[in-house]
Amino acid sequence: MFRDLQRIDGYIDPPDALVFLSLIGRQRQENLLGGLAEIGVYYGRSYFLLRKISAPDSNVLAIDLFDIEENDAQYQRFLDNGRSLGIPVDEELVISGDSTRLDPQAIIDKIGHVRFFSIDGGHLLRHVLADSHLAESVLADHGIIAFDDTFNPAWPEVTIGVSDFLRRNSDTFSAFCMTKYKTYVCRRDFHDFYRAAISEALHLRPFEHAEMDFLGSKVIRLHNPLNRRVAYELLQRLGMSALSEWAYRHG
Ligand SMILES: C[S@@+](CC[C@H](N)C(=O)[O-])C[C@H]1O[C@@H](n2cnc3c(N)ncnc32)[C@H](O)[C@@H]1O
Structure with missing residues (x-):
């Protein structure tokens, strides 16, 4: 899984x-x-990570402007990456356009209600407000929203947008996990279930688990110690990408 991730440009x-x-x-x-x-x-x-870990289901919807490069090159590279990983993109499940203008029904028509929604599009307040509203409208009862770049000083409006979302929906939604880059949110009825899923997960044992309060709910903050990050980066830079996974598998 780690080896595949490193073959694709991204974050x-x-x-x-x-x-x-x-x-x-x-x-x-x-x-x-x-x-x-x-x-x-x-x-x-x-996206390919989501495809890989939800297989054999094949119901991952990709939404992007795909306008970073000229002549459709971003989209073509996305398709090429799928071919080279052996996970071909299902183009029926791609929406090329502005997420802030998307009708929730367009998502429901393609994949039904959503159990895992990753929000990593526009990073201004108006994007986060629109995207979180969109996610909320299509989320299954047990659905999770993963907000990217929260509490990153480079993108302060993401933090404001996620906080606004949680405060506006404090009766129904709460955060249950945070990492250096992402905040994970679900409906309050599932909060204890997902918090337990994080605290009991074997894959997450290498990290320090700290409990904190965030806008009225208990959140597990996963801390990635510096020595592990350094070991991972070193192995990667030495071209030992297969081995770099070891840094996260041996606590
Ligand atoms: C930080 S990158 C996402 C990184 C990606 N999740 C990864 O795993 O590498 C942000 C992406 O959001 C897209 N984007 C920005 N504004 C958008 C919008 N309003 N609607 C749809 N996509 C948008 C950009 O085209 C860009 O591809």
Whole structure:
């Protein structure tokens, strides 16, 4: 899984890849069904991760403007990446356009209600407000929203947008997990279930688990110690990408 991630340009930190794996695996164990969706696919690093860990289901919806490069090159590289990983993109499940203008029904028509929604598109307040509203409207009761770049000083409006979402929906939604880059949110009825899924996950044992309060709910903050990050980066830079996974598998 780590080796595949490193072959695709993009942004997902290994701890978040392991959180995705743990949460989607737990949903599968409990037969909590539904589609998966991502706003902000870029070249597909986290999209292909979602495809891989939700297989054999094939119901991951990709939403992106695909306008970073000229002549459709971003989209073509996304398709090429799928071919080279042996996970071909299902183009029926791609929405090329502005997520902030998307009708929720367009998502439901393609994948039904969503059990895991990754939000990593536009990073301004208006994007986060629109995207979180969209995710909320299509989320299954047991659905999870993973917000990217929360508490990243480079993108302060993401933090404001996620906080606004949680405060506006404090009766129904709460955060249950945070990493260096992402905040994981679900409906309050499932808060204890997903918090337990994180605290019990074998894949997440290498991390320090700290409990904190965030806007009225208990959140597990996963801390990735510096020595592990350094070991991972070193192995990668030495071209030993297969071995770099070891840094996260031996606590
Ligand atoms: C940080 S990148 C996403 C990284 C990706 N999740 C990964 O795993 O590498 C942000 C992406 O959001 C897309 N984006 C930005 N604004 C958007 C919008 N309004 N609607 C849809 N996609 C958008 C950009 O085209 C870009 O591909």
